Amino acid sequence: MESHQVRYFVALAEALNFTRAAERCNVTQPSLTRAIKQLEDELGGPLFHRERNNTHLTELGRTMRPFLSQIFDNMQAAKTRARDMLQLKRASLEVGLMCTIGPTKLVDLIGSFRRRYPDVELRLRDGKGQMLQDALIAGELDVAVMGLPEGLDDRLSPIPLFxxxxxxxxxxxxxxxxxxxxxxxxxxxxxxxxxxxxxxxxxxxxxxxxxxxxxxxxxxxxxxxxxxxxxxxxxxxxxxxxxxxxxxxxxxxxxxxxxxxRTIHVATVRGRPHSPAVGAFVREAVSWRSRGCPAGRVTETLVSADPVAAA
The missing domain is CATH 3.40.190.10 (Periplasmic binding protein-like II)
Known part of the structure; x- marks a missing residue:
């Protein structure tokens, strides 16, 4: 079953007219008719009674309609979600912050990212440096701000901040x-x-x-x-x-x-495909570095955090 077949079925079930359904789907009528026939062959029977002025759903068509409509709705929701994510709307980002870095040092970075990307759900997780490094490599974090005395794992791609x-x-x-x-x-x-x-x-x-x-x-x-x-x-x-x-x-x-x-880095996993939100955070961190890594005011509530204790 192809996605375009589902889309054509939903349009035809609503219009009950092959010409109007084809126009709605921006395809030719023969293309729509051929796709519906292929879908009927796959499902094992006719979905529509084809009459000159009275196209209507068969019993099989009525049975299949809620299932195919749900598939169509899920497809549309998936496309919308993907588009929003690529446009940094409704995206989420798991950021690890090393717990020994003073909050006043990082609050300006977190605040500036939130102001620039207000639709990104930013979840902060604090912990010891080694714990954050392990979580980053395991895929439990998207990006981390950290530094270790022996240096970071070779699997990470660090950018020094300060x-x-x-x-x-x-x-x-x-x-x-x-x-x-x-x-x-x-x-x-x-x-x-x-x-x-x-x-x-x-x-x-x-x-x-x-x-x-x-x-x-x-x-x-x-x-x-x-x-x-x-x-x-x-x-x-x-x-x-x-x-x-x-x-x-x-x-x-x-x-x-x-x-x-010590040197504090913003780190991601080397070679791992990252979401646009990760790239946006790294760019914001580099911009923050170019501004001299200014400290912020911890009295201002800048982001809804979901911290995890380091213990």
Whole structure:
């Protein structure tokens, strides 16, 4: 059964006139008649009684009409849905955001994408970098904003967006406040509040420990609010990406000797066919990079997110 046969049948069932049905379908009458005959052969019997001025459905035609009409409606709905998707209407997009990237850094990107493509259903999923990478490769995400200390998987196609140094964070009054930068040697023996979700924390600990510096973890949590509360209470120092040092009362100094930094990318799967919405998001991310990756205001509700906890 061909799609044009279904379309011709629906038109003829409504018009009950071969000439008018052919005009409605923008085909010649012999073409329409031939297609209906082929459909009748496939279904095993006549669908229409052909009389000079009284074409009407046979019993088989009346039985088949709701089924073929439903097929026709589904075909039309599929074409409309495909057209809307290609025009970025009613499209959906699963975006992974690495949970250790400060929200103020990404909210301008998310907001500008939403304003430019308001009909795209944007679903945000936050998580650890490795989890996002696995989900992206598995097809559970369309695109991700992330970075890993060992670099991204070769199966991904990353575009760098921005780089940021890691800071040593503390409460005002800490001895680090008098320093312009904090050499790693100054961390020796100092109580450390560890961010469990930080992809670079273990990487940094290995580097610092190799220098003979004893980093003394006091507390480790997956909850960012608890980590910040402990630091603000003066119970220890934190290891925080530069763009996340934005909480009032939180002081930060750049870690040096060694300096540790990370690069954040927008990543898709290399060679995988992508929807127009994915291409639109990547283009918006590149545009955001060209504007200097400005931060936004987290107080403004910019998008309806469907976050998934990283734990």
């Amino acid at each position: 780089s940021e140094d890691f800071m040593i964070t503390f409460t005002p009054g800490h001895r680090f406040e008098a320093m312009e930068e904090v050499p790693a040697a100054e961390l020796d023996g100092e109580p450390y509040i560890s961010r469990a979700n930080c992809e670079f924390a273990d990487h940094a600990n290995r580097i610092i420990s190799s220098l003979g510096v004893n980093v003394r973890p006091l507390y480790r949590s997956e909850r960012e609010d608890w980590v910040l509360a402990m630091i603000l209470a003066g119970l220890g120092w934190g290891f925080t990406p530069e763009c996340s040092v934005s909480l009032p009362g939180l002081e930060g100094r750049r870690l040096v000797q060694p300096n540790i930094s």
